[in-house]
Amino acid sequence: MTEQELLRRESLQKLRELGIDPYPAPLFDVTATAADITHHYEEIVLEDGSKNRLNYQDIAIAGRIMAAREAGKAMFLNLQDASGRIQLYARRDDFLNAETGEAPIFDHLIKKLLDLGDYVGVRGYAFKTKTGEISVHVREFIMLSKSLRPLPVVKKDAEGNVFDAFSDPELRYRMRYVDLTVNTQYRDIFIKRSRMIKTIRAYLDDLGLLEVETPILQPIHGGAAARPFKTHHNTLDMPLFLRIANELYLKRLIVAGFDGVYEIGKMFRNEGMDRTHNPEFSMLEFYVAYKDYFWLMDVTEQMLERVARALHADGLATAQIGDHTIQFAGPYRRLTIYDAIKEYSGFDAENADEAALFAYCKQEHIEVDKTMGMAKLLDEIFSAKAEKHLIQPTFLMDHPVEMSPLTKKHRSKPGLVERFELYINGKEVANAYSELNDPIDQRERFEEQLRLAERGEEEAMAMDEDFLRALEYGMPPTAGIGFGIDRLAMMFTNQSSIQEVLFFPQMRPEV
């Protein structure tokens, strides 16, 4: 243990010797918060110059001690609660025992045995100090929980310059409780994330969709192209996978007769980690019967506009991402893959055959190999040439059928499917399509995936006979979409790393 930790344990022992429980059981009835008081405190100055304090004259407030300044037989403390910080003022005279002339609570508890980071409860009244700071004059001081480790002390001057910020990302992510205690600005990211999800939920509820939960432990991992986490059920003695997607289960519910369902939940993909990928991440998926992908575009525009307004301080439908101001009010640009490539590279991919696509990639130094088919080549060209330009929300539509095994064939364009991806700030945030509901076509697509798997494609989808059986009973025409919740949160909070929008990003174990 460090010197400071030992001292805190000594303080703990001394508190007990004084008969003060450092971890008391009874509730502490909080009646005011730091923000309440600082925003609503009122006083008037009377004709004789004295002040008449109008409110917060008998309050109870609780929180963590974040700073202490001794001033002789008085003391100033900064108390931090969930709403913010407020100054406490304690005066020795207020704790004097008239008979003994001693003030043990002040001399021992407040002045000596109190450490930064301790949780305390205070009863007293609000007032303004000489320098005009709204503060709480302490009448009663109660230890609520002793802190045994020193917090990083982050200081700010009057201009807002920060000193000694707790800034090491490794320590911040590993000890998020410390991070959010001392770097309270990061709380806003998570508050916004929560409000974003709440707004989405409200929007989908208003649309009349039913919120559902589907299995996370799945015997067959389907619905996406990704490597899964594998686990084992002891009683059943069978392997199970953590879901990489919930799509096939949500469609079963459409078969079952629900007109519209949505689920917000965690997905798990056993792949690389970087600043936009965490092994577990949150997805929103929703499926609505009798709709198509054009309808989903309209709904997406409305939903994101509503989210943007809910998160913007002035209710505007915009968000600042780096240097870009993103406009979330629709309509968004709608661009086919061919048009996107043509626009940003000048290359006419629509009228090129596979050999021509391959030759173009070589010419432009786009990394390709002989195993890639037309669809993959198109995707490579798009990624290299067009993706980064799609800053304002853009629906990239009409993908090749090979890359979309669960998507309905395009109503008029052979070889393509009715699919779109939403790009914002050069990154994909949603993937949507008119769902394939032809069970025979679906079986053929699965069989094609099996052939890919035999060729060594690790991420090919597995055949799901129960899903096919469900489709054979009949699924209405349906539109479905999935959103990466974490990536949306990154955009709406202007963060470039997924770790900043996850409370506990995955880390390698500490030594």
Add this chain to the structure above:
RNA sequence: GAUCUCGUAGCUCAGUCGGUAGAGCACUUGACUUUUAAUCAAGGAGUCAUGGGUUCGAGUCCCAUCGAGAUCACCA
């Protein structure tokens, strides 16, 4: 997975050419009854990520390992 950068006190960092481990905040003791990055005086605090090597001598140079970040690749 590849490359680069980083790891020194609780926190943020300095550490020159290889020659006894430094600062600010935090902490301890003392002073101060309206301070606020409080101030003033004194003091304590380190397995320099881990392991090896070179050297008379390594925080510093070399190798390996662990952890983190960035870029790229892979992946949606």
